[in-house]
Amino acid sequence: MKQNKDNVDQIACECLLSRARKLDRVLTGIYDAELRPFGLKASQLNLLVLVAKAGPIRRIEIGKLLHLDPSTLTRNLKIMLTNGWIQEIEDGKDGRGLPVQITLQGRDLLNQIGPSWRKAQTRTEKFLGDDGATLLRKLAADRMEVSSR
Numbered sequence: 001m002k003q004n005k006d007n008v009d010q011i012a013c014e015c016l017l018s019r020a021r022k023l024d025r026v027l028t029g030i031y032d033a034e035l036r037p038f039g040l041k042a043s044q045l046n047l048l049v050l051v052a053k054a055g056p057i058r059r060i061e062i063g064k065l066l067h068l069d070p071s072t073l074t075r076n077l078k079i080m081l082t083n084g085w086i087q088e089i090e091d092g093k094d095g096r097g098l099p100v101q102i103t104l105q106g107r108d109l110l111n112q113i114g115p116s117w118r119k120a121q122t123r124t125e126k127f128l129g130d131d132g133a134t135l136l137r138k139l140a141a142d143r144m145e146v147s148s149r
Contacts, residue, residue: 027124034120038113039083044076045117048106051086056099085109 011018031042040048046066051057054065063073077100080086085106088098102110125133 026127030123030127031117031120034116034123035113038109038116040109040113041076043072044080044085045113047073047076047080048085048102048110051100052102052107052110056089056091056101058097058099060097062100080106 028042031045035042035045047062050062050065054061059070059073059077062068062077063070066073077086081088081100083105084103086100087103088100091099128136
């Protein structure tokens with residue numbers, strides 16, 4: 001049992017994954033609170049911004065770019081389609097996995113949330129501190145492609 005307790009203590013004290021997940025929940029809470037009046041969640045904001053920037057884009061591409069599993073992606077896209085923030089478009093191919101694009105309603109929503117997003121961004125930067133915010137940006141920009149080894 002000694003070995004097991006040592007493992008538990010080490011994981012409890014040192015696990016980077018548990019700390020990253022806790023940080024994710026705290027930061028998501030900050031953005032969700034600011035976006036709530038618009039009926040939008042932080043996870044949906046990331047999708048909407050990607051679709052707005054990328055133009056017509058297929059689900060599989062979104063999943064790869066945002067490191068999302070298909071069920072999470074499908075659930076969030078369904079909400080966004082239902083709310084009229086994005087739409088599927090015909091592209092003359094086989095009809096599976098139709099590309100999505102932002103709608104005028106989606107663009108209007110992005111314009112409306114600007115001040116609330118900036119407030120969440122300021123709160124997050126204050127929470128992380130200058131060094132933490134800089135490090136997070138660098139890690140997200142440089143290290144998102146992880147090898148399987």
